[in-house]
Amino acid sequence: MTSETTSNDFIRTIINKDLAAGTHQQIIVRFPPEPNGFPHIGHAKSSTLNFGLASEYGGRCHLRFDDTNPQTEDQKYVDAIKCDLKWLGFDWGKHEYYASDYFEILFDWACKLVKKGLAYVDDSPENIIRAMRGTVTTPGIHSEYRDRSPEENLNLFQAMRAGEFEDGSRVLRAKINMEHPNMKMRDPLMYRIRHATHYRRGDEWCIYPFYDWAHGQSDAIEGVTHSICTLEFSTNRILYDWYLDALEIIPRPRQYEFARLNLDYYVTSKRRLLSLVQENVVDGWSDPRMPTLAGLRRRGVRPAAIRAFCNSVGTTRVDSTHDPALLDHFIREDLNHLAPRVHCVQDPLPVTLTNLPENHEENISASYWPRDIPREGTRNLPISREIFIEHSDFSEEPPKGYRRLTLGGMVRLRHAYIIRCTDIEKDEDGHVIRVHCELIDGTRSGAETSSTLKPRGTIHWVDASRSLPAVVKVYDRLLSQPSVNEDLWSNLNPSSLVEYRHARIEPSIIDDVPEQRYQFVRLGYYWRDPESINQSIPVFNCIVPLRDSYVQETKENTKQGNIKTARKTSKKHPVDEQKKSRIKTGQRPLTPEEKQWLRMSGLNSAIGLAIYSVPDASAFFRAASASAPRISVGNWMANHLLPSLKNRSLSDLPFGPEEFSELVQLADKEIGSTHEIREVLKLMFESKEHPARLLARVQDSIVDDPDTLNEIITDVLDEYKDRVEAYSAGKIGLLGFFVGQVMRRVHGNANPKQIQLLVSEALARITS
Ligand code: ATP
Ligand code: MG
DSSP: OOOOOOOOOHHHHHHHHHHHTOOOOOOEEEOOSSSOOBHHHHHHHHHHHHHHHHHHTTTTEEEEEEEOOOOTOOHHHHHHHHHHOOOOOOOOEEEEEEEGGHHHHHHHHHHHHHHHHHHHEEEEEEHHHHTTOOOOSSOOOOOOTTTHHHHHHHHHHHHHHHOOOOTTSSSEEOOOOTOOSGGGGGSSSEEEEOOOOTTTTTTOSSEEEEEHHHHHHHHTTTTTTTTEGGGGGGGGGGHHHHHHHHHHHSOOOEEEEEOEEEEOOOOOHHHHHHHHTTSSHHHHSSOTTTHHHSHHHHTOOOOOHHHHHHHOOOOOOOOOEHHHHHHHHHHHHHHHTTTTTEOEEEEEEEEETTSOOOEEEEEEEEEOOOOOOOOOEEEEEEEEEEEEEGGGEEEEEEEEEEEETTTTTTEEEETSSSEEEEEEEEEESOOOEEEEEEOOTTTTTTTTOOOOOSOOEEEEOOTTTTTTTEEEEEEEEESSSSOOOOGGGGGGGSEEEEEEEEEEEOOOGOOOOTEEEEEEEETTEEEEOOOGTSSSOEEEEEEEEOOBBOOOOOOOHOOTTEEEHHHHHHHSSOHHHHHHTTOOOOOOOOOOOHHHHOOOTOOHHHHHHHHHHSSSSSHHHHTTTTOOOOHHHHHHHIIIIIOTTTTOGGGSOOOOOOHHHHHHHHHHHHHHHHHHHHHHHHHHTTTOOOOHHHHHHHHSSSOOHHHHHHHHHHHHHHHHHHHHHHHHHOTTHHHHHHHHHHHTTTTTOOOOOHHHHHHHHHHHHOOO
């Protein structure tokens, strides 16, 4: 594995302290998947973190399968997880472990708790047990079996193990506290009876440990020093510690929780991904639209891009959802210097170069690389009287700013000549089916010419007869909404797969190795679909478009007869008109100016282009970022300043880049909260006062407007999702914490009673 940059985070801080204090000599962590599905991008985050820590600190990372549930687990998932982790570049050596190998010791330990009077066999049905646990605000009720003697419990538990009882007839429970504010501590279940075949242990066992009983002990057995898991387990920590105390296990692992990685427009839950597979909505776990590692691999993404993405999002305790554009960014970065540029026309429109003779055959030697990549290599681009261009590169009624071919207009064919459109042919329905152009002599690229012609733009093309047929599959986000709660099915993106069945590609690719990645000029990065490698017509997957953008479907798009939208998705779930219209082009090539601007600005494309498209904003951005961090200036401009401009222009504002940069610094140094800085920005639109002074005023004024307060409360509850979770698990004392956080953000300038009321209401909405 290559060494990659990771930032210092709270986990690394803890480890540094532990090492400095001599608490541990060696760091032992683990990645603990349950083999009940294929790993996804969230697992990439967790494994990148754990294996990364092991390698950074010269420790080790175990791969442990938490395989305690015979009903959902399978060897095929173990194999998939190992394959994907190896592909990501991780090595666990001989440290491959299975919780199912610990069944004996876990059983002995359970007996130990029984003998100590700390666990009992409960004959109540599972639904009764659930009902007797109580609620967040009401205590649980003791089971009538709770006071069985240790001897009776031991006999019963051994009889459970010996297979004397039916499934579901009894459970083993820890005897903790039915009134505990954390519901996880209300006599949690340790074992259930399941006469089921385990994929590794066969029929050896008919009782299976619950995850919560197996997980912490497995870490202890392996000598794990830092058990790193996701935030939803923070309320379990107390239980894991209780078990270790009761068993008197020393030394013990310490658990630390970090926020899950979520991606907008995707689901990262194995349960939901499994349902997509089972319902045949996708082509298995490795469908390139899936956020699984197998899907990303099949799409053509390389592991380095995934690791870089996981490292870049950092490790925090704040739940956050990431824009897939960020992952795309790392994929492009990884491929830019690796993928030779070739021509592929996805949606061909025939062009006749009328002034070339019928039998004209010419070969153009064209570089594989753009000028800014210092690599060598050329290929032959044949050209003759008949060529293809993209349908979308010709327009009869061009919109303003259209820089491609129009009737009477000129474009340059990339690496070749300037052509002028003289005529078009249409079918009965009025669709353009062929364009006639004349090739302008003496305009060949690179040749010494004195041409002063000004073509509108440069487009890609291929020769008609000497190009090769290809099928091109372009993938888009799985969902049509950034996130969905329950109704996954009606939120699937109907255009998540667009198939171009009559694409044409230049002939140079014919002898290439299958793993070769290309940049199809002006389109994106592509490679051969590994699962279609034996098909006579090559099938290419789009790894990532050059730029991703959602735009309204234009009339032009609907005309494209040769495009077949993913049937599997659209057939099952008829799409409404509005969703249909959100089809992705992904194909609009960036202009060279836009590209250069993005490169120079160092901003991601969404932010960068938002700024680029507003008059004067680029200059404003440059000036403001002279004294504040560029990325922050970009974010604040794109997300706050520009959207509030409405009809005003930047030069009309009472402040300039200098003041704006001061504002951004106040935000960056956390002198003001995001909310306050936004308030200050509003005031700056009307006043010439200094941002710092405005901030002081905002921070001093009493806030009693419920809308404003609710906005702040939502921010707080979002930031502390883990505590909201804990609150709903019974830690109702956290109400005070939330109120305190809100008070802090208004600098004490609000009525705590009012805030308490609003926070309680907000919590009730979330946790009901
Ligand atoms: P899912 O919700 O997809 O079923 P899981 O947590 O049940 O995931 P596991 O196989 O138990 O899946 O996960 C293995 C490890 O990966 C755990 O430590 C888990 O906390 C971590 N993990 C799972 N999903 C994510 C995610 N989205 N972001 C970061 N870590 C994750
Ligand atoms: Mg899990």
